[in-house]
Amino acid sequence: MKLSNVVDNLSLEVKTGKGNLQNNVTGVYISDLLSDVMGNSKEGNIWITLQTHLNIVAVAGLKNLSGIIIVGNRQLQEDVLQKAEAEKITVMSTPLPAFEIAGKLYQLLNQ
Amino acid sequence: MDEIIEGNFQIIGGNFANAGEASMQMKAKLMELGVDEATIRRAAIATFEAEMNVIIYAAAGRLHYYITPHNITIKIEDMGPGIEDIEQAMQEGYSTAPDWVREMGWGAGMGLPNMKKNSDEFKIDSVVGEGTTVEMIINFS
Amino acid sequence: MTLKDIADILEAEVIADSEDLNIPIKNACSADMMSAVLYYHTPDSLLITGLTQPHVIRTAEIAGIKSIVFVLDKKPGAEIIELAKQKKIPLLCTRFCMYTASGKLYEAGLPGCLFK
Numbered sequence: 001m002k003l004s005n006v007v008d009n010l011s012l013e014v015k016t017g018k019g020n021l022q023n024n025v026t027g028v029y030i031s032d033l034l035s036d037v038m039g040n041s042k043e044g045n046i047w048i049t050l051q052t053h054l055n056i057v058a059v060a061g062l063k064n065l066s067g068i069i070i071v072g073n074r075q076l077q078e079d080v081l082q083k084a085e086a087e088k089i090t091v092m093s094t095p096l097p098a099f100e101i102a103g104k105l106y107q108l109l110n111q
Numbered sequence: 112m113d114e115i116i117e118g119n120f121q122i123i124g125g126n127f128a129n130a131g132e133a134s135m136q137m138k139a140k141l142m143e144l145g146v147d148e149a150t151i152r153r154a155a156i157a158t159f160e161a162e163m164n165v166i167i168y169a170a171a172g173r174l175h176y177y178i179t180p181h182n183i184t185i186k187i188e189d190m191g192p193g194i195e196d197i198e199q200a201m202q203e204g205y206s207t208a209p210d211w212v213r214e215m216g217w218g219a220g221m222g223l224p225n226m227k228k229n230s231d232e233f234k235i236d237s238v239v240g241e242g243t244t245v246e247m248i249i250n251f252s
Numbered sequence: 253m254t255l256k257d258i259a260d261i262l263e264a265e266v267i268a269d270s271e272d273l274n275i276p277i278k279n280a281c282s283a284d285m286m287s288a289v290l291y292y293h294t295p296d297s298l299l300i301t302g303l304t305q306p307h308v309i310r311t312a313e314i315a316g317i318k319s320i321v322f323v324l325d326k327k328p329g330a331e332i333i334e335l336a337k338q339k340k341i342p343l344l345c346t347r348f349c350m351y352t353a354s355g356k357l358y359e360a361g362l363p364g365c366l367f368k
Contacts, residue, residue, distance in 0.1 A: 027351075028351040029349065029350075029351060030282060030349070030350040030351045030354065031284055031302055031350065032283065032284035032285045032288070033284050033302060033303065036284070036302055040324065040349070048351070050283070050285060050288055051285075072288075096364070097281065097282070097283075097288075097292055097364050097365065098281075098282040098283060098350075098354070099280050099281055099282040099300065099354045099357075099358065099364040099365070100358065100363075100364040102282060102350070102351050102354035102355055102358065103354055103355055103357070103358020103359065103364070104358070105351070105355070106351065106352070106354070106355025106356070106358060106359060107355070107358070107359060110355070
């Protein structure tokens with residue numbers, strides 16, 4: 001499924017990297033522990049997290065993830081948004097907590 | 112309950128192994144006094160977050176609580192780095208935690224907001240280089 | 253939904269038992285960060301996490317969480333299991349990742365935790 005389908009179906013707000021919305025989503029990984037994401041996520045995965053610090057951009061880039069969904073409408077600082085845009089990382093936002101957005105994504109991707 | 116009940120605990124900075132001990136003892140006291148569950152949960156959460164801040168950032172700190180028939184006042188003061196910009200620190204998601212703390216499940220930048228959210232009155236004072244004091248009052252239902 | 257139902261759905265192993273797995277679970281919270289657990293707390297809830305540190309148990313106790321399920325077959329150490337038994341918090345372990353575990357439970361009708 002394309003990232004744009006996910007964004008539309010789940011009403012996600014796209015904060016950066018709007019040029020990547022035609023990317024294919026290979027799966028989903030949820031974790032707030034960076035070492036965990038580095039170890040276990042797969043290329044093309046959407047990463048769901050509440051972390052909003054600068055390191056998330058590097059991790060998403062290194063693992064070639066489809067994008068990052070920030071949960072709970074947590075605000076991203078300007079420097080993080082700028083870095084994400086510069087590195088062409090798609091950062092999206094949802095007001096829902098991780099369990100619910102995971103549930104909705106699971107239903108969407110398993111149709 | 113007529114009298115005033117007080118308690119004091121030392122918090123040791125960096126002591127993750129015993130993190131939560133001071134809060135749990137305070138919680139036990141509130142349970143002993145028959146305070147309602149919801150209020151106990153709020154007080155425990157607010158105190159736990161404050162205790163964690165001392166453990167994560169400070170060399171040492173002290174928890175002092177003061178219980179009246181109507182409310183509990185919780186004061187946590189530490190000898191830590193202090194907070195330069197309190198307004199910024201109160202923002203949800205803002206954190207100065209180092210990476211190793213984040214890998215332990217702390218440092219999400221929600222501690223101070225969680226403390227304010229769970230107390231009826233919240234006061235924070237800080238001097239950079241000296242430390243931070245947080246005072247919270249939680250009213251009983 | 254009971255904890256027993258959840259263990260079945262997640263094909264989970266019980267690593268710290270409680271007297272009764274038929275306890276009702278009303279909501280679930282998926283988080284690795286302790287402050288998120290404290291933020292989203294609701295009584296009678298389940299915590300789905302990948303963090304296997306002792307303070308997961310203490311945080312769960314303070315937040316009033318009824319049970320914890322560790323994902324990706326992560327098993328906490330013996331002292332953590334002992335602490336959970338003392339606090340009467342049953343621990344489960346599932347091979348599924350947090351996404352799949354959350355997805356399966358959501359699909360089975362378990363709501364998330366109320367927030368704000």
